[in-house]
Amino acid sequence: MWKFALLVLQNLGRNPLRTTLTVLGTMVLVAVVTLVWSILDFLDKQTAEKSNNLKAIITERWRAPSQMPYSYVRGLSEAGATEPDDFRPLDSMTWAFYGGTIDPKNRTRENSVFAFCMEPEKLLTMMDELDEMQGEPKAEFAATVEKLKQNRRGIIVGRELLANLNKRVGERMVLYGFNYKDINLEVEIVGLFPDSRYNKSSAINIEYLLSALDSYKREHNGTPHPLAANPVNIVWLRVPDMAGYQRASDQILNSPSFSNPAVKIETLASGVGAFLESFRDIIFGMRFLLAPAIIATLALVISNAIGISVRERQMEFAVMKVLGFRPNQLLGLVLVESLLVGTLAGFASAALTYFITNDYFGGINIQIAFFSKFYIPQAALWWGPLMGVGTALAGSFLPAWTARSVKVSDVFAKVA
Amino acid sequence: MPADSALVRVSGIHKFFTRGSERVDVLQNLSLEVPAAQFLGLMGPSGSGKTTLLNLIAGLDSPSEGEIWVGDQEISRMSEAQLARWRTRSVGFVFQFYHLMSVLSAYRNVELPLLLLPLSAAERKRQVLTALEIVGLADRIHHKPGQLSGGQQQRVGIARAIVTDPTLIVADEPTGDLDAKSAEEILDLLQELRTSLGKTIIMVTHDPRAASRADRVLHLDKGRLVNETRAEV
Ligand SMILES: Nc1ncnc2c1ncn2[C@@H]1O[C@H](COP(=O)(O)OP(=O)(O)OP(=O)(O)O)[C@@H](O)[C@H]1O
């Protein structure tokens, strides 16, 4: 078969300008489809993710800031489930806010600490952004979280906060509470938040806050701290989807356990979900109408270029038939010729799009809603060429068929 | 029933084409024998069916009726695929307008039919060089058709026709597009193929001078053979 390869190559060299234009046309269109398809793929994944894994926020209904008794935590973190077939959330998290300063005489923004008092392990599974970490950074932060679990008086701080306080990891400090008046916490900095939205925040084990409130009561002859009855500010739930959210909401709102004070439950995604639903139709349309339309255009362009070249060679194909070339051999020669162009152009184009987008630009920022950076998936490296091949096949089949069906007796006809 | 001495035996053929509902009879009850190693000239007015007859003998088309034998093969009964295979080995074609592949060198043009045969690259090379030697173009093998004169292109065409060493060579007005001098050279070459290589040649021509080079000339008129002129030796 290799003996025919030269034949194919020499035909490609017949009209270098046309071959080049065909290659360029293919490359441009493959690049466009690659980009469109990548964006769609990305949006689709994000949409599926965001509407399939959402968090619900439970707060006190009538008061701001929200304050709920600690006794609510157990029930709320189960979404008020009591029966075996009641809905149970995937995960939960409790937040109590604590604000304190290391210099009570001269409190400034710089020497103040704002802390999430919470269950340490939830830092990894429930905190926005932190719950999406992977690999090395995740393992590193998990080790820090482990230290917080071991050391009840530990605190994890953000990088900016650490700098503002002028402290180092391992140092101790006393926080003088300002929302929890007279609740002073003696904390040891066990580690840092990863570089994230938490750079100015800190996290303390909620057990420490609760035990500090207990100590207060003992030290004040049994009089509890004014905030001790309602230390919980927010309870978070992770639910699998909107249906799960709906059930969690029904169970909690109908439960008598959470009526005094009354609570409310919301989800960021209830708005977003509806927004994404409409998005999905657009994505569907783009993917199954726009992308095929582009591919069809590509096929037409290629088909036109190959068609011209085949028509020009009509006589040559007839001569080849006279010499004994079988119809299918001619079909094959024309198809292989365009497949070669399609595959190479498709691959070159997808590879270029991939490396320029991902490596040169470092991903593309699309400013739609809450989506993050977007990259060309690696799969583009094979579906680019595949697209080139597919369109080349579609585009060259008709011309190839013409070549196949050329009439041999034309060769002796007097018109040349 | 293999032929006795004749290489080509055409017996009682009819050929008609249908144009829409109209039937055009091009060849009618035509019989003909061409002995091996004969140089046959075919003459006749335009539209008399010369090309049609040549196409039938060369296996490019099949007769509506009648038999055509070449050697011990009845080509009028072959399928298109069988004919294609048969053509590669058994017939060489020389065209009025040469019909070389413009992108291929003389060498590659001559090699083209050999690609269809199970030959090694070395065998192909030997046969291509031999054929180009015979037509006297051994020094032009890397030229593209566009870089060759009409006469030289026709020689490449002839080299391509003989490269598979077929017994039969058909030529439809091979000198029709050439000046007198080049035409003479091509005719010399064809005669040479017949005398030294023993090829059987059937040549259609309008040119009486070309026809005079043939061993025997047949005249066709309205699809029938009319009279026969024997070349004076
Ligand atoms: N494929 C075809 N379909 C219909 N009619 C055809 C076909 N091929 C040939 N004919 C007709 O058959 C007749 C003979 O044609 P042919 O080409 O054999 O003539 P010719 O003797 O070679 O003429 P010329 O000297 O002009 O080449 C013509 O009337 C032609 O129109």
Ligand SMILES: [Mg+2]
């Ligand atoms: Mg003719």
